[in-house]
Amino acid sequence: MDPAFLSFAILASLAGTVFAALVALLGVRAHHFAHILLAFSGAVGAVASIAFVVQDFEVLEIASVRLFFGMTFALDVFSAIFFAIVGLVSCLCSVYAIAYVRQSHEGYHIASLNAATALFVLGMQGVLLSTNVLGFMAFWELMSITSFFLVMADRKPASIKAALFYFVMTHLGAAAILTGFFVLAQGTILADFRTLAFSAQVIPAPALALTFFLFLFGFGSKAGLVPFHAWLPEAHPQAPSHISALMSGVMLKVAVYGFLRMMLFLIPSLPATFGLVIIGLGLASAIFGALYAVIERDIKRVLAFSSIENIGIIFTMIGVGAYAFANRLPGLLVVALLAAVFHCVSHALFKSGLFLAAGAIVHATGTRSLERMGGLAKRMPLLSGAFLVLALSAAALPPFGPFYGEWMFLQSLVQSLAAPTDGAVTGVLVLVLFAVVLASALAIFAMVKLFGIATLGAPRSEAAEKAVEPPASMNAPILLLALLLAWMGVFAPALVSLVGGKDLVSAANRLPAIEIVGIRPDASLVVPAAVFLGLLACLGLVFLLRRLLSDAKRERSYHTWNCGQPIDASMEYTATAFSAPIRFFFRFLLRTKNTVVAIPVVATNPWICRRELFLNLRSVWMDYGYLPIARTCLRAASIVRRVQSGSVQLYVAFIFLALLVTLVIAL
Amino acid sequence: MHLTLAFLALLATPLFSWLPVVPVKAVRGLGVLAASVAAGFVWTTAFPVLLGRVEMRSLGIWFVDPMSALVASLIVLVYLATAVVSVRYLGHERHERLVTDRQVRLYYVMMHLFAFAMLVTALANHLGVIWFGLEATTLATTCLVAFYAKDGALEAAWKYILLCSTGIALGLVGILMVGHAAAVGGLQHADFLYLDTLRMHASSLSPDIMRWAFVFVFVGIGTKVGFVPLHTWLPDAHSKTPSPISAMLSGILLNVAFVTILRFKGVTDLALGGTEWTEKFFLVFGILSVLLPGFILLIQRNYKRMLAYSSIEHMGLLAFSVGLGPLGLVPAVMHMVGHTLAKSALFFGAGEILLRWKTTKLDHLPAVFTHAPRTAVLFLLAILGILAMPGSTLFASEYLMVGYGINTHLVSTLIVLLGLSLVAVGMMRHTLALLFEGAPAATEVPPAVESVREPWTLTHAVMAGELALLGAAGVFFLLPSGLAFATRVAQSISSVAL
Amino acid sequence: MIATLAVLEPLFAVVFLFASVLAMPTFRVKSLLRLYACSSIALALLIFSFAVRDASGHLYPLALGTLFVKGLVIPALLTNAIRRSGASERLQSSLRAAPSLFVTVAALLVTALLIQHLPFAASAASAHVLYLSIAVAFAGILMMVLRRDVFSQMVGFLFIENGIAAFSLATIVVIPVAIEVGIFSIVLLAVSMMALLSHKVQELYGTSDTASLRELTD
Known part of the structure; x- marks a missing residue:
């Protein structure tokens, strides 16, 4: 054109x-x-x-x-x-x-x-x-x-x-x-x-x-x-x-x-240290973002923290690129940048899809809290299907797009370990490798929780029971995004070579092109088409085998065996409970505060109490960073305010003191 | 000579406003008429100079160069806007029997005298006349500060007149020192205090005496501009005055005083042979004047005082810009124009809010947006304008200021940027509280009135007009022709070539 | 005549200075105003003697104006205003009489030391008048800062103005008559406005103590 x-x-x-x-x-x-x-x-x-x-x-x-x-x-x-x-x-x-x-x-x-x-x-x-x-x-x-x-x-x-x-x-x-x-x-x-x-x-x-x-x-x-x-x-x-x-x-x-x-x-x-700074902040964002995504219970906050995690991964990739270039590994720079841009594209797709889906869910159930959702898979099948695809992409699982970006990055890291460099660089790369894998694992956990608690099981509130499929104009964009991600997953190498051939680095800053030595982005990928077909084949195989080997002539639909007790939604896994193991494991980082308030039912008998548990999920960054700064500013403001004391004499004195000080200093 | 006659003719208006023969209703219309006449007169005299078609003119005790032409144009613009808004403002107050006829007359007389005094100061060539004009503005506005005679207005007026008169007296000391330097330097008696002769013969003025003179003038007239720590009268005075007059006070009077200091700076720089010594003053006082309002605005719960502190901060920015170097005068000129337009629009809006709810305290107001959406939207746009959003003149001026400052004084610019961020946070916080969050103890308007849609008043029209001008100027100053215009105006007041 | 005036000049200067200094420990309004009038008249006479000695014609209107406006009209105006407003005769101050006087004398000494640093010392018309002007202005400043009621603050401002007038004498600046008239009328207007305001303050708050004028903080 x-x-x-x-x-x-x-x-x-x-x-x-x-x-x-x-x-x-x-x-x-x-x-x-x-x-x-x-x-x-x-x-x-x-x-x-x-x-x-x-x-x-x-x-x-x-x-x-x-x-x-x-x-x-x-x-x-x-x-x-x-x-x-x-x-x-x-x-x-x-x-x-x-x-x-x-x-x-x-x-x-x-x-x-x-x-x-x-x-x-x-x-x-x-x-x-x-x-x-x-x-x-x-x-x-x-x-x-x-x-x-x-x-x-x-x-x-x-x-x-x-x-x-x-x-x-x-x-x-x-x-x-x-x-x-x-x-x-x-x-x-x-x-x-x-x-x-x-x-x-x-x-x-x-x-x-x-x-x-x-x-x-x-x-x-x-x-x-x-x-x-x-x-x-x-x-x-x-x-x-x-x-x-x-x-x-x-x-x-x-x-x-x-x-x-x-x-x-x-x-x-x-210099290389600045690349390390970026890596450090990126890894911190990835891990903290994933952690908080795991423990949050508001659906949109989970997605927001997931964004932070993905941005952390992107910045880690950029940081690795900068660090690598300073340590004479230009090939890694190119691949890292490619991976970063690829991840940007895929994150844009799945995160917007997730937020749109979350919007539909929030409107249908009237609440943002995961603890009040559930059972949406049966009531909003199309949306839940798209939501599943998007959640799986967010967790960076094959056969969807984001997996291949991260895989490319991790593989290039491993390949650079083979290149002759000094121990510190190797150490950093290994650390990055492990941290990114950790963050991805936490992200999988978070997405499983998100999808599972929101859409699976029985509805946990009346509003969730009455949820209906959103109108087509709302569903269509979400479905389209899910399809795009699947398409990206299949055609990832084509996409990467489309961009990779352009040499982003030189195009952006008009410097002469950098030779890609030792690492070739498109050749390093696992062939995604093969993975996709393989998955389909497995699914097909299972389906066939079940058809052929199992005895089930007719399915009988019956309610769940309940040991004589009525089953209701309060017996289900809650989001808080689901994330408890992670919360426990990382409690030194999260500093959640549990408060149990025990109030005796009858004043004379202290042994029979009503107990309430308050789980306080505070953000470490707010408590130790932002709030102290805000408080200092406000305190400074109150001190400065005393200048306007109301006394005319003081004001006049200010004028003459200013005059005096100026005279002394300037002359 | 004809300028003097014109000025004397302008004095006729206050006279007419005071005479009982003229009915009170006509006084308001007369105000608008007088302002239009003054505007026409100034624009015919000043615009040719401003646009560069005519070289500057020196006519005895009057002096028209691009800078004074710009200031005079701004004065009459605000004067006209205030006259129009006063029609609505005082009309409403009189309708509700909050002011008497006599007070209305007093208001108009003082407003005309105020504008007259400002024009005198802006266009004067003789330092004594400048002093006279500044003191006259103080006196004219004191009556207006004490207009309502309740609620701390008297206190504000007392502090205003005492502090400003003291400051201007210090300025007089400085002027006398300049005259003395002229006498020692051998100028003719008659020429002692004429600005143009002083500029011409500046090299014969003794540098030591000029240094002392500059300090006194800076601190003295700086009190009138509102530099920290000389600013203490400003929040009180600007918040207790009726809002249209606050617009004139904040919008243009501070600029007039600032330009006066700039004229002294010009003479002093020529006498000292360099600009660095005077620039230090502007830099230090400018930084102080940006930081202090920054902190106080974080906890300021009175919206008129908030606007007053914002004026202090903008004057600090002007000083900072001038202190960066000779080229800093260019963004200062742009900033002056932008601040005048935005701040007067803000005060007009504040006046509307005050008319309706009779209180300036945020804690007693409901969410303005739900009850008076037009005022709220215009007020919000003006706040965005003054916080230097793209499209506003202040964006262009602050961009150039920061750009210039980073290259010359990096640390000072960083401090000023921090101060600006504090101011932005504080003002946005309280504006949002004003517009969108109602206080529990809100004084509600009875429901019967609620259902009526807010009418489109004169104030809204004026505010919209000023905002349009602000946007237009914002675009204009980013064009090469706008930059050249600002440079030409700055050149007229600078002592070195830009 | 010139000889007599030349002899009397130091007297005028001394009266000018002492009136300002003695105003500091004075706590009665009428005495304060009388001292001010005294000081203004002494200043006028000083200007007159300078005019005669140096044969500078432009100083005559200045002397006349000072005598008339500052020596007569303003004290009369203020006395009238105070009587009408019914303010208390007793004035408030942060310091009592003796410490006030002490501080003022200290100020005088400091001024004497300061004079040497000024670049005008050589070129001024008379070093004594320069000293006087700064000393009187300083006394006025102290009065504004140390006193607690509105009338003393006004009078302090007036003393500052007197000092500045003496300063103009010292720095031999020529101001055209028209502008001088303007300056005097502005000063007169300022004072009458201040008097009006203090009258209103007295009306509204019942006292002229500035402690009642402390509501506008923040």
């Missing part, structure tokens, strides 16, 4: 988003049309960028706005992949939102919700297309502000609190990113990425370190990297579900995109 046609398509996608925002402001009646418009523009954008990736172009210039100091919007391979994610997920979420927002319209002001959604997507698209600092920051701020308003869309106190926390972190992060850009630019105020790439090669070491940490904090806090993650589990659950999907699925990826792009400029000059 003609590059001009592609760039027109991308422009059309942008224009469609803007138009959708304007249309949405017209009010409730425009709800359908706005979302259809948004879906359409997302689809166009996705198709155009995928075409771009397939067609092997170098850079696609979309538009050059001469007015703003020659700001150019351009697409290269790297941003095209992320642009495709944005387009696809926003398209599916818009379709979902048509029915979803209609269902829960009491809490929301529909016109502003839709307009904010469209602007949010516009912000993300703009960030991906920007090639200079001013444009990047402008669209980044747009994205942050609209998502802030979207989190508090239902205007309840809990949402506002979560949104405010998010606002703090995003504001600090944006300031850090802006500062990082300026420090990197070394003097140019209106820099573009090409200037940044060049100055990254000549930047002195202290400035390099400062830039690195600023970007780590800025992009990391937006992506949900521990210890900057605390806003994520509060904010993502409070937003409407299609917004949670967009935020978790796409916005976190945009943050990863920003970090990756800056790292691609900095990696050639970055």
Whole structure:
């Protein structure tokens, strides 16, 4: 396809988003049309960028706005992949939102919700297309502000609190990113990425370190990297579900995109220790994210923590890449980056699918707590089937896509162990290997709990009993995402070689191509088609054998044998109980507090008591990090407030003291 | 000369407003008329200079260069907006019998005198006239601070007049020192205190005396600008005044005083031969003025005081920008324009809220968004504007400031960024509380009134207009022509070439 | 005449200074105002003698203005205002009489030491007048900070203004008559506004003590 046609398509996608925002402001009646418009523009954008990736172009210039100091919007391979994610997920979420927002319209002001959604997507698209600092920051701020308003869309106190926390972190992060850009630019105020790439090669070491940490904090806090993650589990659950999907699925990826792009400029000059820092934070996020996902009982919080875990894995891969390059293992850099991007794509798909499904479940059962769900598999079969596929992908199990990304990464780690390097590097790689495997194991546990408690067994509440299948426009996006993940699983090598051949690293920073020595990404994969067919074969074999060998002529359906006692839902496994072993094992990390309150039934007899157990799942990061900082700030504020004491004499004294001090110091 | 006549003619309006012959209803319309006339007059005189078509003019005791033209244009813009909003504000209060006819007249007389004094200060060439103008603004607004005569307004007025007069007296000391330097330097008697002659002959002024003079002027007039620790009168005065006048106070008076200090800076820099010495003052006071409001805003539960502290913080940002170096004047100019528009819009909105619920304490207000959505949305947009969201002028100015600052003073810029984050957090927290969270002890409006949709008032129109201007200016300043415009204005007040 | 004035000049200077210093331990309103009037008249006469000695014509209006506005009108205005508002004659202060005086004298000494650091010492019209102006202004500052009631704060401000007027004398700055008139009228307006406010304060709170003006914190 003609590059001009592609760039027109991308422009059309942008224009469609803007138009959708304007249309949405017209009010409730425009709800359908706005979302259809948004879906359409997302689809166009996705198709155009995928075409771009397939067609092997170098850079696609979309538009050059001469007015703003020659700001150019351009697409290269790297941003095209992320642009495709944005387009696809926003398209599916818009379709979902048509029915979803209609269902829960009491809490929301529909016109502003839709307009904010469209602007949010516009912000993300703009960030991906920007090639200079001013444009990047402008669209980044747009994205942050609209998502802030979207989190508090239902205007309840809990949402506002979560949104405010998010606002703090995003504001600090944006300031850090802006500062990082300026420090990197070394003097140019209106820099573009090409200037940044060049100055990254000549930047002195202290400035390099400062830039690195600023970007780590800025992009990391937006992506949900521990210890900057605390806003994520509060904010993502409070937003409407299609917004949670967009935020978790796409916005976190945009943050990863920003970090990756800056790292691609900095990696050639970055010493190995910084790679270790990234690895450390990534592993911490992966393990803590998975842990908290295991012990949480709110379905959306589980998904939020799972996002943190996956972002941790992505950052670990990036960190390994940086570390490897500094230790003269360039091949590992390429594979790690490929794995990171692959994981980004797959995470975007399964996390948005999970959030959309969770939204449907929450609406059907009226609660977010896993302890009140159950039995949905019989009542919402299609949704549960898609939910199963998505949960299995989230657990990184074959035959679905995410498995192959992680497998590729782990295999390349093992292969690099064979390369001649010193002991410290080997140690680090081994540690990474084990930690990632641990995190994946915990993730499997979490997903099993999520799916099992939510959909299997008997309903644990009345509302769950009455759950019905959501409307087709809500089911369709979820099913489509599940299918995509299955498709990814089968065609993983083709996908990887599609991108791998482009050499992401050199495309991004215009440096000469790096030779892939010793490790070939596409050749290292287990052939997934074989796995898929193998699984199918096994299933088929079991089915056949059962048919042939078993005696069952007719099935008799009877209720469960219950030893004479009535069985009800309270006898089922609860989410809390399911996660108890993990909770127990990691109690030194989790610091959960059990409180048992025993109240005597009759005052005179202390031996017969009513006991209540309070299980306090506190976040370690909040208790030891965020809350002390907040308290210090407030205490400083009260101290500073004493300046405004009310006494005129003191005020006059201030004036003259200031005069005196200034005179003494200045003269 | 014709400028002097024009000014004298402007004085006629307060006179007319006071005469009992003119009916009270006409006084309000007269206010709008007078403001429009003043606007027209200033814009015809100032715009050619502002747009660069005419070189600066020096007409005796008046002085029109791009910077003073910009300030004068902003003054009349806010003056016009305030006059329009006052029609609604005072009309409502009079309707509810909260103010007497006599008070309405007093309000308008003082408002006209206030605007007149500000114009005098902005366009003056003689330092004595500048001093006169500043003190006159203090006096005119004291009446307005004490307008309601209850609830701490008197206390605020007393502190205001005492502290500002003391500060301006210190400024007078500085002015006298400058005059002395001129005398020692051999200037003619008649030329002692004329700004343009001082600039021309700055090299003959003794550096030692000029240093002392600058300190006194900075601390003295800095009291009027509201630098920390000289700011103590500001939260009280700006919160107790009727809201349209608060808009004028916060929006433009602080800028006028700041530009006055900048003019002194220009002369001092020429006398000292370099800009670093004066820049240190701006840097230190600027950082202090950003940090202190940052902390206090975290716990500020009165929305008008919140806006006042935000003004202190923005003046601190202006000072910080100037302190970064000669190029820092360019974002300072942009910031001035943006802050004027955003802050006056905010105070107009606050006035609407105050009219309806009669309290400025957040703890006593219900969720404004449910009862007055139009005001709430406009207020929220203005808050976003002042917190430098993309599209607002302040985004452009803060971007340039941070960019320039990181290259010149890295640590100071980081501290200022932290302060800005604190301010943003505090203001957003309390704005959300104001708009979306009702307090339990809220003073509710009776249900009968509730069902009526909130009417679209004059205030909303003015706020919307100002927000539109804010957005337009935001886009304009990011264009090369906007940057060139700001550079030209900054050049007129700077002592070195930009 | 010139000779007499030259002889009397130190007297005027001393009266000017002492009136300001003696104002510090004075706790009765009427005495305070009388001391202020005294100090202003002494200043006017000082300016007059300078005018005659140096034959600088521009100082005559200044002397006249000081005599009239600061020596007569303002004290009369204030006395009137205080009588009408019914304020207590007794004024409050953070320090008692003796410590106040002590602090003021200490301030005088500090000023004397300070004078040497000023770059004007050489170029001023008269080093004594420079010292006077700073000393009187300092006394005014102390009065504003140490006293607890609104009237003393006003009078402190007026002393500062007097000091500044003397400073203008020392720094030989020429201000056109029109602008001088403007400055005087502004000062007059400021004082009358302050008087009006303190009257209202007295009305509303029943006392002129600034402890009642401490509600606006935070």
